Amino acid sequence: xxxxxxxxxxxxxxxxxxxxxxxxxxxxxxxxxxxxxxxxxxxxxxxxxxxxxxxxxxxxxxxxxxxxxxxxxxxxxxxxxxxxxxxxxxxxxxxxxxxxxxxxxxxxxxxxxxxxxxxxxxxxxxxxxxxxxxxxxxxxxxxxxxxxxxxxxxxxxxxxxxxxxxxxxxxxxxxxxxxxxxxxxxxxxxxxxxxxxxxxxxxx
Amino acid sequence: xxxxxxxxxxxxxxxxxxxxxxxxxxxxxxxxxxxxxxxxxxxxxxxxxxxxxxxxxxxxxxxxxxxxxxxxxxxxxxxxxxxxxxxxxxxxxxxxxxxxx
Numbered sequence: 001x002x003x004x005x006x007x008x009x010x011x012x013x014x015x016x017x018x019x020x021x022x023x024x025x026x027x028x029x030x031x032x033x034x035x036x037x038x039x040x041x042x043x044x045x046x047x048x049x050x051x052x053x054x055x056x057x058x059x060x061x062x063x064x065x066x067x068x069x070x071x072x073x074x075x076x077x078x079x080x081x082x083x084x085x086x087x088x089x090x091x092x093x094x095x096x097x098x099x100x101x102x103x104x105x106x107x108x109x110x111x112x113x114x115x116x117x118x119x120x121x122x123x124x125x126x127x128x129x130x131x132x133x134x135x136x137x138x139x140x141x142x143x144x145x146x147x148x149x150x151x152x153x154x155x156x157x158x159x160x161x162x163x164x165x166x167x168x169x170x171x172x173x174x175x176x177x178x179x180x181x182x183x184x185x186x187x188x189x190x191x192x193x194x195x196x197x198x199x200x201x202x203x204x
Numbered sequence: 205x206x207x208x209x210x211x212x213x214x215x216x217x218x219x220x221x222x223x224x225x226x227x228x229x230x231x232x233x234x235x236x237x238x239x240x241x242x243x244x245x246x247x248x249x250x251x252x253x254x255x256x257x258x259x260x261x262x263x264x265x266x267x268x269x270x271x272x273x274x275x276x277x278x279x280x281x282x283x284x285x286x287x288x289x290x291x292x293x294x295x296x297x298x299x300x301x302x303x304x305x
């Protein structure tokens with residue numbers, strides 16, 4: 001019973017903040033409500049004994065990805081006034097989409113899975129992380145490596161996209177150094193030898 | 205006792221809100237990316253619910269990979285958005301018509 005109460009608290013929090021994400025006028029506010037959605041869904045994942053993924057959701061998503069979003073939102077100068085254009089025009093259509101999806105879900109899962117019993121709570125020495133690791137590093141080791149390579153590719157892509165060439169930094173340009181010619185650097189000045197002496201004479 | 209039905213309906217509501225966010229927002233591309241995150245969250249919740257009720261850890265492994273791909277997608281999407289903002293001075297979706305597609 002207490003599980004159900006906790007579940008409903010988290011579920012209402014998640015749905016309400018997800019609604020805020022979609023409808024908020026200010027992008028910063030919608031990022032923060034997405035953080036709240038992730039928090040409450042992490043609580044629900046924790047109820048379903050997926051402790052590792054729940055903590056990963058908190059650490060990686062709330063800690064890293066949403067912070068990145070927040071940085072970008074605050075860095076860009078997004079106007080909040082013109083954002084709402086077409087909001088009321090598309091609102092009925094989007095409500096229709098929600099209703100159709102929800103109705104489809106309720107019809108599809110109406111009674112078949114209702115009878116599925118809730119699993120008994122695991123033994124005291126059960127560890128979700130060791131269970132996941134035992135599968136991940138044996139059976140799924142190859143996809144795991146591919147995921148690592150994918151993250152590396154994402155790092156390279158993100159940096160090469162957003163990196164700007166240095167402007168005011170004192171860096172060495174090798175091609176410019178190699179292509180220099182004698183005429184660019186050396187200037188020959190013709191001077192007669194007697195000039196300094198004559199000046200000295202004038203002064204005295 | 206939580207039933208699988210309630211979890212699936214919660215995930216369906218979140219998915220619907222994500223789709224609605226994509227439909228509603230014709231201006232701001234950041235909200236679009238966040239709606240995508242909402243969709244992925246709903247799908248992951250489905251995976252975890254089935255993994256819990258069918259007592260099978262493979263679903264959680266899959267969620268792990270989905271989270272990896274989603275993080276990569278968010279990073280690259282935000283980088284592309286930064287480049288776009290630098291070139292055009294705005295991130296409005298309606299101005300993305302350079303390719304004339």
